Structures are given as C-alpha cells and as structure tokens.
Amino acid sequence: MSFARTKIQPPRPRAGTAGTWIERPALDAHLLDALLGQRLVLVCAAAGYGKTTALARQLARLPAGTAVAWISADADDDLHRLLECWIAALEPHDLPWRTAPEALLARVDDPRGRARLAAELLDALESCEVEHGVIVFDDLHRVADAAFFELLDGVLERLGPRWTVAVATREDPPLSLARWRAAGELAEFRRHELQFATEEAEALAGALEAEGPGATALAARTRGWPAGLRLALAHGARSAAAGERAIRDFLDEEVIGPLPAELRAFLLRSAVLPELTAARAAAVTGDARAAAQIERIERLGLFVSSLQAAEPTLRLHDLFRETLLERLRLEHPDEWPALWRRAAAGESDPARQLPMLLHAGDVDGAAAALLAQAPTLLTEGALATVAHLLALFPDSFAATSPALHEARGLLAWARWDFPAMLQAMRAAERGWVACGEADRARAAVAYQSLALNALGRHVESAARLGPLRREAMSRDTRVVVLVACTWHALDLGSLHRLGPLLDELVALLETCDDASLWYRAHPLPRLNGLPGTEAALQRYVRGALRVAADRPLPLRALARVQAGWHHAWQRGELDAAEQELAAVLDDCRWLGEPANVAGSAQLLAAFVHALRGEREPALAAAERLVDEHPAARGPASLWVLRLHAARVAARFGERERLLRHLDWLRGHPSADGFAAAAQASQIEALAGHVERLAGRPDAAIDCWSRALECEEAVDRLGHAVEVRLYRAAALLAQGRRESAAAELATAVRRVAGGAGVGAALFARPALEALAATDWTGVLADEAVAVLGGWLGRAFAPPAAAPAPLPGGLSAREWEVLERIAAGDSNKLIARALDLSPHTVKRHVANILDKLGAASRGQAAAWYAVQRG
Numbered sequence: 001m002s003f004a005r006t007k008i009q010p011p012r013p014r015a016g017t018a019g020t021w022i023e024r025p026a027l028d029a030h031l032l033d034a035l036l037g038q039r040l041v042l043v044c045a046a047a048g049y050g051k052t053t054a055l056a057r058q059l060a061r062l063p064a065g066t067a068v069a070w071i072s073a074d075a076d077d078d079l080h081r082l083l084e085c086w087i088a089a090l091e092p093h094d095l096p097w098r099t100a101p102e103a104l105l106a107r108v109d110d111p112r113g114r115a116r117l118a119a120e121l122l123d124a125l126e127s128c129e130v131e132h133g134v135i136v137f138d139d140l141h142r143v144a145d146a147a148f149f150e151l152l153d154g155v156l157e158r159l160g161p162r163w164t165v166a167v168a169t170r171e172d173p174p175l176s177l178a179r180w181r182a183a184g185e186l187a188e189f190r191r192h193e194l195q196f197a198t199e200e201a202e203a204l205a206g207a208l209e210a211e212g213p214g215a216t217a218l219a220a221r222t223r224g225w226p227a228g229l230r231l232a233l234a235h236g237a238r239s240a241a242a243g244e245r246a247i248r249d250f251l252d253e254e255v256i257g258p259l260p261a262e263l264r265a266f267l268l269r270s271a272v273l274p275e276l277t278a279a280r281a282a283a284v285t286g287d288a289r290a291a292a293q294i295e296r297i298e299r300l301g302l303f304v305s306s307l308q309a310a311e312p313t314l315r316l317h318d319l320f321r322e323t324l325l326e327r328l329r330l331e332h333p334d335e336w337p338a339l340w341r342r343a344a345a346g347e348s349d350p351a352r353q354l355p356m357l358l359h360a361g362d363v364d365g366a367a368a369a370l371l372a373q374a375p376t377l378l379t380e381g382a383l384a385t386v387a388h389l390l391a392l393f394p395d396s397f398a399a400t401s402p403a404l405h406e407a408r409g410l411l412a413w414a415r416w417d418f419p420a421m422l423q424a425m426r427a428a429e430r431g432w433v434a435c436g437e438a439d440r441a442r443a444a445v446a447y448q449s450l451a452l453n454a455l456g457r458h459v460e461s462a463a464r465l466g467p468l469r470r471e472a473m474s475r476d477t478r479v480v481v482l483v484a485c486t487w488h489a490l491d492l493g494s495l496h497r498l499g500p501l502l503d504e505l506v507a508l509l510e511t512c513d514d515a516s517l518w519y520r521a522h523p524l525p526r527l528n529g530l531p532g533t534e535a536a537l538q539r540y541v542r543g544a545l546r547v548a549a550d551r552p553l554p555l556r557a558l559a560r561v562q563a564g565w566h567h568a569w570q571r572g573e574l575d576a577a578e579q580e581l582a583a584v585l586d587d588c589r590w591l592g593e594p595a596n597v598a599g600s601a602q603l604l605a606a607f608v609h610a611l612r613g614e615r616e617p618a619l620a621a622a623e624r625l626v627d628e629h630p631a632a633r634g635p636a637s638l639w640v641l642r643l644h645a646a647r648v649a650a651r652f653g654e655r656e657r658l659l660r661h662l663d664w665l666r667g668h669p670s671a672d673g674f675a676a677a678a679q680a681s682q683i684e685a686l687a688g689h690v691e692r693l694a695g696r697p698d699a700a701i702d703c704w705s706r707a708l709e710c711e712e713a714v715d716r717l718g719h720a721v722e723v724r725l726y727r728a729a730a731l732l733a734q735g736r737r738e739s740a741a742a743e744l745a746t747a748v749r750r751v752a753g754g755a756g757v758g759a760a761l762f763a764r765p766a767l768e769a770l771a772a773t774d775w776t777g778v779l780a781d782e783a784v785a786v787l788g789g790w791l792g793r794a795f796a797p798p799a800a801a802p803a804p805l806p807g808g809l810s811a812r813e814w815e816v817l818e819r820i821a822a823g824d825s826n827k828l829i830a831r832a833l834d835l836s837p838h839t840v841k842r843h844v845a846n847i848l849d850k851l852g853a854a855s856r857g858q859a860a861a862w863y864a865v866q867r868g
Helices: 025-037 051-059 079-093 101-105 111-127 146-158 177-182 198-208 215-222 226-234 244-256 261-270 278-285 290-300 318-331 336-345 350-359 363-379 383-390 402-414 418-434 438-454 458-470 475-492 495-509 515-520 534-548 554-571 574-590 595-612 615-627 635-651 655-667 676-693 697-708 719-733 737-755 757-762 764-771 781-794 811-821 826-833 837-851 856-866
Strands: 040-044 067-072 133-138 163-169 186-189 304-307 314-316
Touching: 025 040, 025 051, 025 163, 025 186, 040 051, 040 177, 051 133, 051 163, 051 304, 067 079, 079 101, 079 111, 079 133, 079 146, 079 383, 101 111, 111 146, 146 163, 177 186, 244 261, 244 318, 261 278, 261 290, 261 318, 278 290, 278 336, 290 304, 290 314, 314 318, 318 336, 336 350, 336 363, 350 363, 350 383, 363 383, 363 402, 363 515, 383 402, 402 418, 402 438, 418 438, 438 458, 438 475, 438 635, 458 475, 475 495, 475 515, 495 534, 515 534, 515 554, 534 554, 554 574, 554 595, 554 757, 574 595, 574 837, 595 615, 595 635, 595 757, 615 635, 635 655, 635 676, 655 676, 676 697, 676 719, 697 719, 719 737, 719 757, 719 764, 737 757, 737 781, 757 764, 757 781, 764 781, 811 826, 811 837, 811 856, 826 837, 837 856
Parallel strands: 040 163, 040 186, 067 133, 133 163
Antiparallel strands: 304 314
C-alpha cells in the first residue's frame, strides 16, 4: 500500500464533548434515506458547512451489515492513487475479484486498462454479498484528474441498486449530474440544507453553554454557516465570520490566539502533518507531551476530526490547518523548512512526502526521494502515480534535474517506450556528470545501453557499455550494467561470457530483498541451454520466488516461467514443465494478462507443446507470440519471436508458414548491422528447413553447414543442437554414416555440456530416424544409449493426472470453499489455513471460475449440494 492508511478511515462522530453536534432530525433523516436509496448523494457547500461530519454521522446510523468504504482525497490525488484507496477501502467486504486488483491498477494509465478495471470493479461490487453499500469520496474538490471523474461517471452509470456513491465537495464535480437529477437518482445537499436554522442555532448555544450575543443574531450574521456559528458560540465572540477569509481571521484571533502558549506552539508546528498522532507529532515538534496535547485538542472541541484509527489520530479541518500554517510561516519562518523536512522524514506515502519536501524548498531532496521510490512504484504498477509526481516539479527544475530525468527514463522503460527511455537517460547522464555523481552517471549509461539494444542499435550500445565493466560502482548500478552486458552478449553471440555474467549478477541480487531490482534483472528465455548458465538461472528462480512471496507481482510469474524452462529444456521433464506452465498461466490470468508475463508464457507454451509433439497448440501459441507482440517493444524484439515461431513451424513441417516468417526476418535485419552475422546464421538454419521440406537434402545440408560455421550465433534455445541433429539425419539418409555419427556425437556432447535435452527433443522428426539406425562401429555405445534415452523422453506419455475433486477444485481450493461455506471472511480463512490474504483472494477467484459461480454465496450453495 503506497498511500497513508488514514485516507480510508472515516471520522468518528464525537459524543459528550464540547464539539457535540446537535441533533438535526430533518437533515439527518433526509441524508440517511438518500444513503440507503439513491445512486449518487452530493453534499456540496463551501468550507465549514459540516459536509464531512454530516456524512460520518449518518454512516454510523446505517443498518447493521451495511458495507462502508471511505476515501479522503488529498490535494491533486491522481486516478491510480484514488483507485488504490477505493480498492483498499472495500477490502474488508471480501469482494470476489476475478483478477488481482493490484494488477488491474497497474494498467490504469491505458484507456483499455481503465475500462477493464471499471468492468471488474462493477462485477465485484455486484457479486459482493451485502444488503447495501455506501462508497464515500470526501473532499473531492481537491482532485483535478479528469480520468478519475470519467471512470467514476462510467461506474455510476452501471452501478447496481445495492450501492450508493456519496461525494463531499466544495464545488460540483465533473459528473453527469443532470442525467442523475432527471432520473431521480441524485440526492443533493447544499448550503440551504446544511446551514443552521434559528432554532438549531439556539440548541447549539445551549449544548455549548455559550455566553455572549444571542444565537439568533449570530445565526443571522453567519447566514447559518455551521463553522462560523459554532466557533462564535464556543469562543464567546461578539462578531461572526461571514466568508472564508473572515473565518480564517476569526480562527486566528478567537481560537488560536487565546490558546495556552504551549498548546498554541504545538498546534502551529504540528500543522505540517496531514493527521496528528502522538509519535509523528512528537517527532516533528520535539514536544515529549504530544499525546497529552492531542487529547487536549480533542477535549477542547477544536476544528478537528477524530479518525477511526488504531491509535488516537486527529485530522485538522482544512481552514484550521491553513490558518495555522499561515501563522507558522509568519511567526517562525526560520523553522518552516526544518518542520516540513521532519514531516517528510516520517512520511511513507510518496504522494504526501514529495509535496512536504517541496514546501521546505528542498526540490533536490524531493527529486532524490522520487528517484528512490520510483523503482518500487513501477514494479507494483503505479506508473500513473510516478507520472503525476514528476508533474509536481517546476518545469525549469525538471529540465535540469538528473534525478527526474532518470525517473522519467525508468517510467519510459516500464511503458516499453525505448526512444523516450534513451532520451531521458542521456539527459540524466549529462546531469549526473555535471554534479559529480559518477555512480549515477554510470547507471544512466547502462540504461542507455539497454534501450539501444532493444532498438537494435548494438554498435552504439557496445560503445557505451564497454568501459563500464572495468569501473567500480554500487551494487544497484552493477546490476543494471550486468543486465545490459547480458543482453548485449546474447545479441552479439558472445555466449562464453554469459555464464560468468549471470553468476556475478545473481550473486549481487542475493545480497538484497529489493523486488524492483530482481524484476529489472529477470533473465531472458534465450539464456536457457547456453554454456554455464543453468546454476545461476536456478538460483535466480529461488531468490525471485523468495522475494516476491505471494504478492501479485509479475516477478513471481516470470520466475515460474524460468522454472518451467528449466524442467522442459535442461531436464526434459515435460510433466513438471506443464505443471509450471499451468501455474504461470493461472498467475497470468490473476495478474490481468500483463504483456511481459503473457508473452513469456506463450513462448514457453509453444516450446512445451512442440516438445510433446502437440501440433495445433504449439502452432497457435507461436502465432500468438507474433500477433500479440507489443509494437512499443520494437523490431529487434519481434525479430527474436519471429525466429522462434519459424522454428515451431519447421518442427511440424509447415513450409508456407515457415517461409512467411523467413521472408519477414530477411527483410528486417539488425538496425546497424552489428548483429547481421548472427542473424545471417540463424536465417541459414531456417533456410535449411525450407530445403528439407521441399525435398532437397543437399541444399539443406549446405544451408545447415553454413549456419554452423558461426555456431555461437545460432545457439539460442538449442537451435544449434537441433540443426546438428537434422543435418545428421540428412547425411544418414544419403548413406554418409560416419559423417552423420560425427555430427550426432557433437550434439550429444553439447547437450551434456549444458545445451539441455530439450534441444534434442525439439528435433523429434530427426531423432526418430537417428534412433532407428544401427550405429555399430561408428558411434560410441554411450552416445547410442543417450540417443535412446532422448527418444524415450520424446515419446513418454503424460503422467496420469490425479483424480480431481468435484468441480475440478484442488485440495487447497476445496479447503477454502469449506471455510466460505462456513461463513468465514477472507481474513479468517487466511488465519485458519495459514495463508496470506492475497492467496485467499486468488483461491476464491479460482473457485468461482471453476464452478461458474458469480458470488461466494453461490459457491457455498454448490458446496452444500455436494455435501448432501
């Protein structure tokens, strides 16, 4: 959770204090009825009209079992942040999400992602088993993000009758108010409904035991304004506020001024905090009696709300806080920066921390804080939040800040916008060099190299990357450099470098638990089967799974993809590989089909199906790789996927499909020619298959021979071993047994050396011909035995699946369903089964999907039938 928990905690109505809100039967009844029966409730009036208090009081009076979600808006909250708060506020009500809400949030900066989140949110609300629910957005006038209002309008339009949205604001929000008003589905509470009538003013005066001018006269002067009236009565004023500026003066003179010096000093200095708790207020003000001061503030009935939090927490009313801050700046300008810095030091919410640093005048500190937080935010999918925080900085500063350029470059990488990433990281490098930050400059260079590789500009990448390997640098920078070196060595064909690079990379990762660093370093599938990589790849899987735990992060799914490759490629354990693939596809669905996970899963699926000899699923998965390739990733990435799709086509004798891919590969060479030799060898290997399928074995052998002249360039996911086995089969068909045996012996050595048995299984048509041959006198017995073992693996039937439980549920899902049927909440299920809430939500989604149920209640009913 990247926001302050207090944003989703409603105020607690006061009772028995000087701040008691008198009974207002007409307003209370009308508002309560609206919250129970209208689609939209709008409470709209200027500051000080008691909007928040009025809503909080009625929420406390809702019938038992009513679901309530409260979201308090901060200044300039963006779409991602408000949705994150909204989803967290609904968490106690166990909405039956079918996709991880965190994953849906990760893509709200894209219109299609917003549409999907809105649809899934509506489905979850509709399937939530509550009699009625109320969702409150407080202080919505602070929000300027048009995308949020567009989404909220769409949700309102399709919201079921069991849910009500209530909005408290100083001005009309940009929603379709006229439509809901005409339909009779909008309840409006404005100044006239909220202001005090004469009799209510007199009742308030009696409750406050006020002395001074009559309540009737004050009500007339304040025009029934609750804030001005209450303060005038409570503090014995002879005049009353009549406007926002006037009420600030009133607060300054009549409320803040007369306070005891110690309490006044505490309030002034703690006003830099959005909410007051004893610990945070003490840290900011240095007042060891902060807890007692907070109790005193609440007891005096000052302009504050008490939150329903785990510890005593007060939120200052906007006008009260603004008045205190204005007085603080005038009286203690020398303390102003330090107080904001101390507030920022204790703030975990980045959207609050950065403005605090900017208030302190510490733009460099704010930029550094954003850069420190950006990797984690981006790993969790908060791309829109990072973009919003970047926009807080003045343009003149943003244009020269290397920290902001680097953060902008990381955001571009998360969006796969490699040209923007390259431009931002070049600016970051210039800035870091100018201010003497050599380590950060090196990181910016490494990021440039990654972008250049992705764009197919390998010559430029090599020129930037080469000198870095010899320089000293921090761990995090070294990780980025090693990732760039790995990408570069793969494209160049320098396969002998990959094992040492991966060993060094994983050793560094193992020294930290930073999920963002592990995520940035996740290995490419092409590393499987290359010399010296297996041990490091296995260590990466173990470490990434440990760091990701059960959080709904792409990191976890990508680590399981790599585990699937290990089983399929290194071990030839196809049953285990299929189990991992099933888990990855399940992860992918729960994560909302993120492009990087979906693409990695499709590649693994294409190869696992091909290893099994499953023609149609393999071809379909290979074509999806190409068809669903994100355009933003550029032609270099597509070139690699086309190569793999062509190999699958060749595996199943699909000559026309193979030719289509081959023509594209020939027409899209490396952007700068740097990888041209490697690409030419791979194209020759594919051309050999074209000749094989055309019945021209001599031409096929010639193509494969030319491809193997640069074997390191061909050797991606066992391509070199595959080519050798097909070449051996072609030579054998021509009666050249000794040449075929030599080729086969080389393939056996390469598989034993780490290329992986999957490389042999992929060449199954050639394998069948080779295994049917008598190799006596030309091939060692050990090699013949290996060949037989390969054939046995290639034709091994899938393991028999265990008898499924009813509904196709797993044993764990059945346990969760038992608890659902018993009426347990997600939290209770997690505690009973020793699971995390994330895991329980996911099991619930799987259960509903498998049973075709829309709600937990339907699933429980199905269970009752099964149990008889």
